[in-house]
């Protein structure tokens with residue numbers, strides 16, 4: 001009370017110019033506390049009593065009563081609550097701990113030991129899993145066995161980009177590079193590639209997958225680039241010819257730009273198709289080819305020809321470290337069931353006892369290499385100093401008619417071999433001259449056609465078991481809508 005008075009007085013005195021305002025403030029406060037104005041002007045004892053009463057009123061109204069009410073409320077609320085402490089003792093779910101029975105106590109100890117053991121085993125398992133997963137592949141439907149990866153010290157471990165790495169050839173190359181212990185980055189748009197081809201590496205710390213179309217630029221840091229991205233089967237590359245040519249031209253340009261920026265060595269997967277319908281056989285790298293620039297195959301073979309031209313232009317102009325492989329007909333597990341090429345079509349047809357379809361008279365020839373030989377050749381070329389184009393193929397040459405009969409016999413099929421119209425611009429003979437690869441890379445195919453066919457037949461038998469039925473793809477079987 002004294003404090004209030006003196007405060008009021010001090011205020012009045014401290015700022016004379018604001019007197020009227022301060023009085024007004026003081027009055028309004030007083031009014032709010034229910035004291036008549038006259039009381040103040042009366043002054044003396046009466047005024048002190050009033051203030052004492054006011055103080056007591058405030059104390060009771062604002063402090064004592066609320067505290068009492070809150071306490072009563074708490075008490076009331078507590079009555080409604082269960083007695084937690086007692087209940088939790090009753091509901092103890094582990095009565096063994098309380099038991100005086102020695103047998104039950106023993107059980108409890110066993111339980112505790114088991115829990116401790118499980119925890120240790122789980123932790124141990126985690127460490128083991130981590131160890132195993134960082135050193136090997138997981139078995140999957142396309143790769144039902146385990147592949148061990150080597151440990152490479154940092155200065156030997158390369159960062160290797162494989163474009164088209166989830167495709168048939170790309171995924172086998174990825175296996176080899178992974179097993180050597182390198183860090184592998186796959187770039188793929190999954191047009192013809194399949195995730196299941198690389199699923200066995202998805203967990204591995206050395207492996208990365210980037211879903212990306214090479215027709216768009218990409219920024220990466222790599223030491224080597226295997227540029228494989230492009231549909232290679234005639235029905236696939238003819239499905240969207242504009243896209244095929246963009247893939248070869250823009251895709252290769254983007255990869256060359258990347259190689260230039262990061263000083264990476266780049267290998268282009270070119271093709272025997274750059275020789276067109278050849279007039280010489282076998283075809284050496286020095287043969288310039290016989291290509292129809294406006295035929296249905298042109299999007300692929302002319303695309304690859306200009307890709308080769310770009311490789312050598314960048315080498316000449318920018319000193320790029322380049323390699324060019326000309327790949328001849330290749331087959332093996334992980335070919336797409338709808339690939340439409342002759343090896344997969346004949347096997348799929350024969351295994352289902354469906355008609356085996358020869359396009360043309362069957363006298364055209366092809367030379368077939370197994371995929372592991374091609375992968376070894378690509379790897380040898382990449383890690384060799386030779387920079388001119390190199391043919392990679394198996395010179396073992398077959399007419400398509402002979403080959404159909406051979407697959408029919410190997411599969412013990414009751415299929416009929418039938419003849420359909422010849423495909424436009426179909427090369428009539430194809431056989432690689434592999435002198436360069438032998439001389440420069442010390443490479444030649446190791447797997448016989450029969451050995452390769454056996455593995456491929458087993459693979460497609462498993463795919464068929466899973467799929468039930470496969471309808472083979474033929475020329476012009478699929479076209480994009482206009």
Ligand SMILES: O=C(O)[C@H]1O[C@H](OP(=O)(O)OP(=O)(O)OC[C@H]2O[C@@H](n3ccc(=O)[nH]c3=O)[C@H](O)[C@@H]2O)[C@H](O)[C@@H](O)[C@@H]1O
Pocket residue numbers: 232233234271272273327328329330331340341342343345346357358359360364366400423426
């Ligand atoms: O397998 C490969 O590595 C090569 O395959 C294709 O070249 P191509 O020889 O035309 O491939 P196929 O479609 O397998 O045709 C080979 C021959 O078999 C014939 N064929 C194909 C499929 C079929 O069901 N029946 C059939 O008689 C074709 O008309 C052609 O004469 C690609 O264009 C090449 O880039 C690739 O390197």
